[in-house]
Amino acid sequence: MTDINWGWKNELYSAKSPREELAYYEKTAKDYEFEFRGMLKYCGPEMCMQTLLDCETQLEFVVPRNCRVLDVGAGTGLSGEALMREGFIGKIDALEPSDNMFSLAQAKGIYSHRYNDLIFPDTETSVPSCSYDLVISIGVFNTRSTTSDCLWEVVRMAKHGGYLSIYFNKLHWDQGCFKERLIELVAAKQIQILSLEYKPYYEENEAVSFVLKKL
Ligand SMILES: C[S@@+](CC[C@H](N)C(=O)[O-])C[C@H]1O[C@@H](n2cnc3c(N)ncnc32)[C@H](O)[C@@H]1O
Numbered sequence: 001m002t003d004i005n006w007g008w009k010n011e012l013y014s015a016k017s018p019r020e021e022l023a024y025y026e027k028t029a030k031d032y033e034f035e036f037r038g039m040l041k042y043c044g045p046e047m048c049m050q051t052l053l054d055c056e057t058q059l060e061f062v063v064p065r066n067c068r069v070l071d072v073g074a075g076t077g078l079s080g081e082a083l084m085r086e087g088f089i090g091k092i093d094a095l096e097p098s099d100n101m102f103s104l105a106q107a108k109g110i111y112s113h114r115y116n117d118l119i120f121p122d123t124e125t126s127v128p129s130c131s132y133d134l135v136i137s138i139g140v141f142n143t144r145s146t147t148s149d150c151l152w153e154v155v156r157m158a159k160h161g162g163y164l165s166i167y168f169n170k171l172h173w174d175q176g177c178f179k180e181r182l183i184e185l186v187a188a189k190q191i192q193i194l195s196l197e198y199k200p201y202y203e204e205n206e207a208v209s210f211v212l213k214k215l
């Protein structure tokens with residue numbers, strides 16, 4: 001049996017830019033599911049879907065399950081698998097910069113199209129504006145690579161009247177000015193915040209989970 005690389009956190013957290021973080025995922029892609037899913041009991045994909053479901057129930061709306069979905073930072077496709085379990089049967093596209101992560105996702109046959117983009121603050125990716133009914137991003141935002149300044153870019157990708165469901169480590173929420181960016185987006189009449197809560201992430205760690213409506 002493969003031993004878990006308990007040094008993953010130091011190595012990943014020492015990345016200081018999107019390119020350094022990409023290099024980490026390129027190097028460790030083959031171990032990602034074993035370590036995060038199997039050993040660390042990472043439950044982000046399921047919990048993000050649960051947040052969306054709860055939000056739909058409480059606010060009495062439904063994101064059509066045959067809609068166009070973009071999975072930002074799709075990784076090896078765990079988030080895409082959770083979308084499919086939740087009944088999303090329309091076209092699901094992926095934005096994923098790591099070839100090695102995406103080759104594992106591609107083998108699952110979930111994604112129709114891949115954007116091979118790395119998101120940077122204040123730079124547009126190749127994703128067309130206002131093109132997705134639902135944009136999800138699970139385990140991607142942090143203070144190293146996809147920082148809070150990148151929230152504007154993922155909001156740009158959603159259609160007017162579309163939704164975004166975003167899920168990441170609460171540690172980064174606390175340290176990364178995410179609340180301030182959401183307040184700016186609300187003030188700029190770009191989004192409405194439909195729900196925001198803390199949920200389990202992996203082991204004893206918590207995540208922040210929010211659902212936005214693009215105005
Ligand atoms: C922890 S994995 C999450 C994968 C998947 N969403 C899941 O829940 O299993 C983070 C993914 O985000 C991607 N990523 C990291 N920084 C990024 C950036 N700046 N732009 C786009 N993707 C990024 C990585 O390549 C990696 O595949």
